Amino acid sequence: MAKVIVFGSLNMDLSVVCGRMPREGETVMGSGFFTNAGGKGGNQAVAAVRAGVETHMIARVGADEFGRRLTDGLEWYGVRCDAVCRAEGYPTGTAVIIRCEGENRIIVDPGANLALGPDEAIADFDAIAEEGDILLTQLECSLETTGALLAHAHARGVRTVLNAAPAFELPEVLYRDLDILCVNETECERLSGVYPADRWRQRDALGFFERCGVADTIITLGRRGSVTMGEGEDAPHLVEAFRVDAVDTTGAGDAYLGMLAAELVRGEGLTSAMEVATAASALAVGKPGAQRAMPTLDEVEEFLRSRRERVRA
Template structure:
């Protein structure tokens, strides 16, 4: 199995449940307060490591207790953290999550996540793969500095790595970046921002995915929440429907899907098998509270 290298965010999640979302200016009483490890990058790295991949994390935390706990947690999951920087004078990223009826809303302070620049990421990649990234998978999101993230994609692609891009949180991006992306994985909201098309049915979803393929992306995975996912690659369209589960919390379900996806890519599995496993893992991730499963 090839290795998985993740450049991404490490956040501490502060999560609280409520019966309904508060209105503007309103204070309501909640409960079930949780403090847990999060950040899309760290979540995806942890999921991949738990599924058996050799995973290395590139990122930054503050010189504080949150940062210490996040790095300790990743190491406990089997993630290599030699390229996670402890930034003096910066705070670790924090996500404030409101949970309501199995759904969630998130406010994020990126903190140290935005400190690493393109040169720092390139040096970390060189230290991990040298000049040959063949057989390795490189995964990024958009919770770190955007310019550094896009430059890292270009660098990894030139090194021969399989590049996987989860454009979340979504923003406008230069079209030319997509030719450096082997696999794009995005949800319905991100799809609409990126392509200008809301995937409300099969026709609109296929239109959006075909557009991204025309930009240069080889495989596009569109996650659809409880409806599963649609994946368009060289072999045509794959539809994957999740098993029925009792949903407790959707936080981290998409990150689990991506963790399973990159694990399958690193193992060289057939795409249909990869997507089936990712869909099942994502469904199971909604059966417990928080972004990561209990130890």
């Protein structure tokens, strides 16, 4: 059976709540501190395996306690970690997360996430990949390595998905190796020069990425949902978000991407996969943390059933 292969970052999240953001030179009291396994790569791998598909992780951690805990945690969820190795001389990646008023601010030290070179990543990938698999990656590791792996996977016929986060200027050739590009509003503006504020600007941004060579692009719009350009459609196809009370938005996008990849591996179409991914994201924001907040497929299906029943009532 086809599987999801995630190449990406593994970080230990250090998270704390505060009532308001401190001003320059000011200290404010916080609460609810905890450490939690994170990194976009790790989060998306957990989201995919919780969605019920075989999931492999390609990554590097430091030879330290955080690295051991991150690897053990992924394996506990069921992610296969044969290609997660310890990089001597590097600390494990860390992220400091400040949770304030339902939103978050994040500072990342990538550490060992930058230790994996193109040749190693491709060798790890070739030992795992088969026809029908999906490669899911982000931009928290070396851009050179990410670009080389995307090109190699695309040439092998493996479907490629890039979450362009954090966003920065990308080589033009990289776009042509993408079957699916997923960006949020800020990332969309950074890459295309168009902020997707309305349907017309969304169409302009999606058209930009199409001209760059991307097969399909998804723009996530936060509380408004997500859009893509359906085949033969003149206007973007909108998948509306679900209204929920947000506790912590840290893992929302990663829940979306992991579930999206899992649905695509199962053979679902893009817009159908987006609908299920939207439900996963809605459930994820209802809990604190990242990986611990990723919902199971059963939870997502029950959430969708309850929402449909509510609409019929």
